[in-house]
Amino acid sequence: MGTPLDSREAQVVETLDRLYEQYPEPEISLEFSSRLELLISVILSAQCTDERVNGVTADLFEAYDGPEAYAEADESELASAIDSITYYNNKASYIKSACQDIAKTHDGRVPDTMSELTDLAGVGRKTANVVLQHGHEVVEGIVVDTHVQRISRRLGLTEEHSPKRIESDLVGIVPEDDWKELTHLLISHGRDTCTARNPDCSDCVLEDICPSSKLDSDIDLADGSEW
The missing domain is CATH 1.10.340.30 (Hypothetical protein; domain 2)
Structure with a gap:
């Protein structure tokens, strides 16, 4: 089990730094022209x-x-x-x-x-x-999809369950300039590594700061009950 940093603000800054390095050009994956x-x-x-x-x-x-x-x-x-x-x-x-x-x-x-x-x-x-x-290039908040919901809780960034409450929590600790990118960083991380039922903690760039890491832990993460 990893050890989270001293505050949620520090935790989110470190999370962003590492995920930006892992995914330098986060972007939406839907295809559209209007x-x-x-x-x-x-x-x-x-x-x-x-x-x-x-x-x-x-x-x-x-x-x-x-x-x-x-x-x-x-x-x-x-x-x-x-x-x-x-x-x-x-x-x-x-x-x-x-x-x-x-x-x-x-x-x-x-x-x-x-x-x-x-x-x-x-x-x-x-x-x-x-x-x-x-x-419209208007950033009023943070998009909370299932990946953001799952990973923000796993990382200890929020204890809330509903997307609306999670968004409210996150906008208070995530720098506003990163609101848009946070979603795509967590989506990419969720698809590649921190999957819903079988997260690959051994290959996770956030493992050492993640309180939900299953490494050296008896917690069974497979059924998602931790979240």
Whole structure:
């Protein structure tokens, strides 16, 4: 078991330093060419891999051009176009409804405020943060996905469980200039090393400062019960 640093602020700075060295150019893995495509991709990515989403949107974005096309689409046909995505029926409904609002209320433009974005169907704070950061270059907070949620708790950066409370905790200790990159650093680390069920602590650059390391410990991390 590693030994965390004296404060959460020191812990997060050391974590950032090491992960920036490991992943010098952290970036979003969703593929998009417009704010609308970004919004739709993030809606689709809920409980689904970015790789799967990118495979679906390659054809989806050719079939539907602009918010009006989605707003006027037959919902069953839209659902069929994304049926390899988890919860595709719900997500088709979200996309159609959100695009109706974008077309009618926002002159066809994806909103650039947290409140307006979260008023759209299927858009919570996480999705809105992604769209603001990567579509509008507006950084209001930290995107808390499953990787950020899991790893921030494992590292002792927070004891909170809900994404909203975790975000609130993290923005208080993470330098604001690193809010955007923190998410992608932790996502990369979570995919490569600190996986949900079988973290590779022996090959982790954070092992010596991680209180959840399973090295030299009897704690069984495989079932995720520590978090």
